[in-house]
Amino acid sequence: MSPERRVGRFVEDLLRNRRPRRFRATADExxxxxxxxxxxxxxxxxxxxDPFFVDRLGRRLREExxxxxxxxxxxxxxxxxxxxxxxxxxxxGGAAGxxxxxxxxxxxxxxxxxxxATWQPVLAASAVAVGRAVxxxxxxxEGIVVNEGGRYRAFSATCTHLGCLLSESPDGGRxxxxxxxxxxxxxxxxxxxELVRPPAAxxxxxxxxxxxxxxxxxx
Amino acid sequence: xxxxxxxxxPRLRVVEGEHYADWESVYAHNVVAVYRVVFRQVGNRPDAxxxxxxxxxxxxxxxxxxxxxxxxxxxxxxxxRTVVADHWRRHYAAPxxxxxxxxxxxxxxxxxxxxSGGRVAGLLARLPERFRQILVLRFLxxxxxxxxxxxxxxxAGNARVLQYRALRRAAELAEEGES
Numbered sequence: 554m555s556p557e558r559r560v561g562r563f564v565e566d567l568l569r570n571r572r573p574r575r576f577r578a579t580a581d582e583x584x585x586x587x588x589x590x591x592x593x594x595x596x597x598x599x600x601x602x603d604p605f606f607v608d609r610l611g612r613r614l615r616e617e618x619x620x621x622x623x624x625x626x627x628x629x630x631x632x633x634x635x636x637x638x639x640x641x642x643x644x645x646g647g648a649a650g651x652x653x654x655x656x657x658x659x660x661x662x663x664x665x666x667x668x669x670a671t672w673q674p675v676l677a678a679s680a681v682a683v684g685r686a687v688x689x690x691x692x693x694x695e696g697i698v699v700n701e702g703g704r705y706r707a708f709s710a711t712c713t714h715l716g717c718l719l720s721e722s723p724d725g726g727r728x729x730x731x732x733x734x735x736x737x738x739x740x741x742x743x744x745x746x747e748l749v750r751p752p753a754a755x756x757x758x759x760x761x762x763x764x765x766x767x768x769x770x771x772x
Numbered sequence: 773x774x775x776x777x778x779x780x781x782p783r784l785r786v787v788e789g790e791h792y793a794d795w796e797s798v799y800a801h802n803v804v805a806v807y808r809v810v811f812r813q814v815g816n817r818p819d820a821x822x823x824x825x826x827x828x829x830x831x832x833x834x835x836x837x838x839x840x841x842x843x844x845x846x847x848x849x850x851x852x853r854t855v856v857a858d859h860w861r862r863h864y865a866a867p868x869x870x871x872x873x874x875x876x877x878x879x880x881x882x883x884x885x886x887x888s889g890g891r892v893a894g895l896l897a898r899l900p901e902r903f904r905q906i907l908v909l910r911f912l913x914x915x916x917x918x919x920x921x922x923x924x925x926x927x928a929g930n931a932r933v934l935q936y937r938a939l940r941r942a943a944e945l946a947e948e949g950e951s
Contacts, residue, residue, distance in 0.1 A: 557936040561917065564935065568914065572818040575863040583866050585939035588946060590815030592911040592939075594808075595892035602807040606821050611799060614828055618795055715800050717793040731793045731838070 560585050567593045674766035678705065681767065686721040686728060686739055691771055696758060697721075697728065698767050699739045705762060707769045708741045708755040714748060719755075728755075791838040798835065798844055799828060806848060813856045823859055827851045895942050895949075903938035910935060 559576060563586050566573035578586065594600040675689040681700040688697050688710055695718055697710040710719045710728075717732035727744055728737040735746040741755035759770035792798045806827055811820040831851040835844060860866035896904050902924070909920040921931035 557932045560936050560939065561932045564910065564939075565917075567815040568910065570817045572816060577865040581940055583860070583864060584943035584947075585936055586864065587813070587860075588939045588943040589911075591812055591946070592892060592907060592942070593815035594812040596912060596914075600808045600811040600820075602804060602811075602821070602824070603817070606807075606824075607803050610803070610821075610825050610828065611796075613825070614795065614799060614832060617829060618832060716796040731791060732797045 556582050556585075560589070564589050670770045670772055672761065672763070672768040673771055674763070674768045675707075676767045678762050678765050678767050681705065684739075685725050688718075688720065689769075691769075694758075694769075694771050696769060696771075698760070698769075701739065705760050705767050706740070707758040707760045707767070708737075709758070712737075713753040713755065714746075790841045792835075792841055792844050793838045795832045795835065795837065798832065798837070798848075801841075802845065802848055803828070805845075806852060809849075809852055810856060814859065819859065823855050826855050830855065895945050898945050899938060899941060902934060903941055906931060906934045907938050907942065 556579065559578070560582055563573045567589055673691055675691060675696065676687055676698050678700075681687045681698050683700050683702055686697050686699045688695070690696070695710040697708050697719065699706045699708070708728075711717065712719055712730040712732065712735055714730065714735060715732055717730050719728040719730055719737065721727070722729050722736070726739065728739070730736070733746070733748060735748065735752055736744045737755050738744045741757055743751050743754060746752060761768050792801070803824070807820060807824045810823045810827070811817075814820050814823065827848065831848055835847065857866070857868060861868050896907060899907070905924060906920060909915045909923060910917070915923065917928050917931050917935070920935075921928045924931060924934075926934070
């Protein structure tokens with residue numbers, strides 16, 4: 554087959570958005586094929602990804618990156634407990650283990666009670682001064698404990714927008730997202746954001762204090 | 773919940789000095805840019821999707837986050853170069869060197885769609901008339917070889933030869949422009 558025909562077939566596949574046939578190309582053919590790829594991409598919109606591809610790859614990456622040892626059920630649990638958007642999607646899809654009807658309420662925040670949860674100590678109660686917030690990690694969840702005048706509360710510490718980890722502002726009083734200038738109050742509500750739609754309030758966890766330890770209900 | 777729309781989702785500029793806190797923000801900020809850079813080098817959706825996936829699967833586990841946004845982007849850019857060069861080498865017997873500028877990821881993720889910077893338009897403008905004509909008819913107007921041949925008053929075989937020569941000339945011009 555002549556170079557004109559081989560490259561012609563390659564161009565035809567590009568224009569139809571098909572995966573082109575593979576072959577051993579000469580240097581001249583390669584140069585022509587690369588120019589063809591760039592020309593193909595120059596049509597307005599041609600080089601934008603399919604939203605479904607972006608979504609699918611995001612899920613695949615979440616599985617790969619959060620689903621280490623423990624198999625599928627742990628991965629699933631982590632999904633529910635992890636990034637807010639992932640948890641919201643899973644809940645909307647009917648996953649068990651989280652109070653689903655609250656997931657859609659942006660004002661109140663959701664309650665996180667995973668299946669098979671037990672009380673786990675996360676911090677010494679004395680480590681959290683009144684009016685302050687302290688982060689903790691259990692391996693299954695990144696959380697934050699707040700001391701509200703002697704009453705302890707706990708929230709997920711991942712931003713409900715894209716799952717970035719929140720931290721307490723230097724002066725206390727708010728939880729800041731490092732990614733998009735979103736801030737949450739110590740009650741989990743959204744104080745400020747620059748997003749098109751306000752993110753959901755922070756999901757909250759059941760808390761108790763036993764023997765000077767703050768315990769949360771989690772896996 | 774419907775699939776997120778990467779095109780209409782608000783794109784927040786990551787300004788110099790900012791950090792990516794976790795892989796989700798790395799992905800959200802860079803998936804469109806990575807896909808577009810890859811697409812421009814392979815020119816078809818199935819390959820572009822596979823290679824973009826390969827880039828993220830290879831790069832994300834190796835990132836130590838939080839990390840400065842600029843270094844994450846240059847690492848993604850280096851991964852794109854490797855993955856795309858390997859694609860051409862495995863499937864089309866290309867030499868292993870990756871013909872890509874170093875600042876490939878320095879561009880903002882939300883570049884305008886289509887012929888960015890008028891690079892392709894500039895190339896086309898420098899081509900001889902017949903070469904430009906065949907490429908415009910095929911790639912920009914989307915005509916078949918037969919339709920393009922009819923419009924140019926040549927046979928389909930001639931149109932195919934013209935197309936090949938035009939692409940080679942365009943590649944030469946592109947190389948001259950870079951060096």
